[in-house]
Amino acid sequence: MIINVASVLKEFGGKISFEGKLEIPALSFSGGEYSFCEPLDVRGSIVNAGGGALSLNADVSGVMTTQCARCMKDIEVPVEFGISETLMRSDENVPEDEDIIVFEGNEIGLDEIVENNFIMNIKPRYLCRKDCKGLCPKCGADLNEGGCGCENDEIDPRWAALADMIKNED
């Protein structure tokens, strides 16, 4: 999605609103894979904030496919995040120490901005359900579908105290 900001650049307070669908390619990040069966909905605005700076604000929503961190099954997860960026044209006096997106001419490409913001909003892990039991560390069976018959003597330390309590009740 390309936004032409020629009219916004003309004066302080100038504003353009936009709304549309934006396709981002499947991507891998920090061991996780993320893909999108439908383009993401993007709506927002770009405002001339003065001093050569434009401020971009947008909301992005959609659905992505990724894997459950425990059982590795594909799951669909809602995507929802906000974007807030400052942009300046390359011929302006762009300060080096600030997080400013530099663009050329009168056009701003939203794809890369949305993609980078998507990555910043990825959570450390996604689960198919809160209590997903994951895979058997020995045979790899999906423990959500019942026991696999392996003997698992390693007890999660968080449950060890509870297991002790149950033992003492006998």
Ligand SMILES: [Zn+2]
């Ligand atoms: Zn799972």
Ligand SMILES: [Zn+2]
């Ligand atoms: Zn097993």
